[in-house]
Amino acid sequence: MAGTPGTGTTLITGGTVVSPTGQTLTEVLIDGETIVALLAPGTELALAAERGAGAVIDATGKLVVPGGIDAHTHMEVPFGVTTASDTFETGTRAAAWGGTTTIIDFATQMKGQEIRPCLETWLAKADGQCAIDYAFHMIVGDVTEGSLKTMDALVDEGITSFKLFMAYPGVYYADDGQLLRAMQTAAGNGAMIMMHAENGIAIDVLAEQAAARGDTAPINHGYVRRAELEAEATFRAIQLAKVAGAPLYIVHLSAAEALEAVAAARHHGRNVFAETCPQYLYLNLEDHLGAPGFEGAKYVCSTPLRSKHGPHQRDLWQGLRTNNLAVVATDHCPFCFKDQKDLGLQDFRDIPNGIGGVEHRMDLIWQGVVAGELTVERWVEVCSTTPARMFGLYGRKGVIAPGADADIVLYDPNGTTTIGVATHHMNMDYSAYEGTVVQGRVDTVISRGRTIIAGGAYHGRAGHGRYLTRGLSQYLT
Numbered sequence: 001m002a003g004t005p006g007t008g009t010t011l012i013t014g015g016t017v018v019s020p021t022g023q024t025l026t027e028v029l030i031d032g033e034t035i036v037a038l039l040a041p042g043t044e045l046a047l048a049a050e051r052g053a054g055a056v057i058d059a060t061g062k063l064v065v066p067g068g069i070d071a072h073t074h075m076e077v078p079f080g081v082t083t084a085s086d087t088f089e090t091g092t093r094a095a096a097w098g099g100t101t102t103i104i105d106f107a108t109q110m111k112g113q114e115i116r117p118c119l120e121t122w123l124a125k126a127d128g129q130c131a132i133d134y135a136f137h138m139i140v141g142d143v144t145e146g147s148l149k150t151m152d153a154l155v156d157e158g159i160t161s162f163k164l165f166m167a168y169p170g171v172y173y174a175d176d177g178q179l180l181r182a183m184q185t186a187a188g189n190g191a192m193i194m195m196h197a198e199n200g201i202a203i204d205v206l207a208e209q210a211a212a213r214g215d216t217a218p219i220n221h222g223y224v225r226r227a228e229l230e231a232e233a234t235f236r237a238i239q240l241a242k243v244a245g246a247p248l249y250i251v252h253l254s255a256a257e258a259l260e261a262v263a264a265a266r267h268h269g270r271n272v273f274a275e276t277c278p279q280y281l282y283l284n285l286e287d288h289l290g291a292p293g294f295e296g297a298k299y300v301c302s303t304p305l306r307s308k309h310g311p312h313q314r315d316l317w318q319g320l321r322t323n324n325l326a327v328v329a330t331d332h333c334p335f336c337f338k339d340q341k342d343l344g345l346q347d348f349r350d351i352p353n354g355i356g357g358v359e360h361r362m363d364l365i366w367q368g369v370v371a372g373e374l375t376v377e378r379w380v381e382v383c384s385t386t387p388a389r390m391f392g393l394y395g396r397k398g399v400i401a402p403g404a405d406a407d408i409v410l411y412d413p414n415g416t417t418t419i420g421v422a423t424h425h426m427n428m429d430y431s432a433y434e435g436t437v438v439q440g441r442v443d444t445v446i447s448r449g450r451t452i453i454a455g456g457a458y459h460g461r462a463g464h465g466r467y468l469t470r471g472l473s474q475y476l477t
């Protein structure tokens with residue numbers, strides 16, 4: 001690293017710049033916080049040397065990619081009697097270590113609350129804490145007349161996506177009438193509806209029956225949250241969105257049957273999109289949720305991990321290739337094993353739902369490139385460019401081009417990364433990927449012109465990250 005990061009110019013030279021449409025040997029010139037030029041190799045380096053000013057980063061042998069955008073995180077979110085263990089400070093620092101330079105977190109309204117004060121609470125939690133830029137979706141956990149009006153206002157203020165729940169009766173759950181009304185509101189104001197698509201009423205019946213039988217181990221979380229109940233809810237959400245004329249984005253899709261419903265809707269030209277998460281691509285019900293003793297609690301998340309005997313993981317990779325799955329996000333919702341996951345020692349229903357992974361998304365999805373499942377270009381697209389387009393950040397984020405924020409990752413395809421609790425930076429006392437050694441390594445991370453990761457060290461600071469207001473999705477026709 002040379003020069004003063006974040007001030008004056010920085011030239012990234014010698015690297016291969018990757019976009020969704022190709023790879024080129026290009027120099028990237030940054031001025032302050034912004035990318036100002038892409039230049040043929042050698043053009044600017046000579047000039048910079050002559051001027052004797054500015055920083056030069058040698059990216060020889062590295063991929064130069066737009067900073068990752070994790071469109072689904074839950075820092076500090078309350079869950080039952082506990083709270084997700086990463087704060088905005090620790091979680092965004094961990095994200096930076098993993099090559100993610102923007103998160104879109106969920107400001108959260110629960111049943112009986114008003115949206116506005118909830119949003120204020122989330123803005124206050126994040127204010128001055130983040131290492132990287134951040135934005136919010138709004139969870140609408142109580143669809144009332146007031147909530148619908150506030151949705152309109154929030155779109156004007158740059159919160160352009162709303163998550164609704166078909167699961168968690170009594171906490172976030174919306175019935176079909178409420179879903180329809182929220183979708184009609186989105187159809188009117190241009191917002192994206194994000195859906196947690198699981199039939200929560202049926203799940204609660206099965207969970208109650210399992211507990212009554214004495215089936216209280218963590219794997220029962222997966223047994224009762226059946227794939228059919230994800231598929232049914234996904235199909236129902238798609239039909240309701242059609243009736244309302246609203247766009248729909250299915251979050252954390254894990255079941256092959258749910259993907260089929262998305263694929264069919266997309267085949268018919270509908271504005272239906274879906275996201276999956278690394279845990280569904282790599283972890284499974286039997287080996288992880290069904291791990292001996294109480295170990296499976298580490299893998300309790302919703303939607304749940306699916307059976308390794310089904311077609312799920314194969315179909316999810318295929319969906320990523322065909323764009324029926326457009327985005328990989330983490331659903332980062334971390335809880336420690338001790339004092340958090342172990343709340344459910346006696347009953348799987350008391351295990352807080354969530355897996356932490358904000359730090360590992362770029363590396364884990366890179367393994368899809370290593371395995372021949374995805375191209376390098378598609379890796380950039382699902383991890384950065386499409387989330388930016390999907391959620392109204394494109395231009396500033398998700399692209400290496402003049403005028404864009406200088407959010408850039410230098411990725412070393414020949415490096416290796418060891419994942420585990422001893423090396424990760426998330427505030428978790430375990431790792432869902434403990435001991436995994438993956439090919440590829442985040443080498444350097446630049447956030448709005450400032451080098452925040454380099455040489456195996458963190459150079460960022462809490463408060464560097466700015467709150468981003470967003471435009472409407474670019475995918476709506």
Ligand code: DUC
Pocket residue numbers: 074196251252301302303331333353354
């Ligand atoms: N859904 C999420 O999106 N995150 C955590 C828990 C859940 O059910």
Ligand code: ZN
Pocket residue numbers: 196251252302303
């Ligand atoms: Zn969810």
Ligand code: ZN
Pocket residue numbers: 072073074331332333
């Ligand atoms: Zn989530």
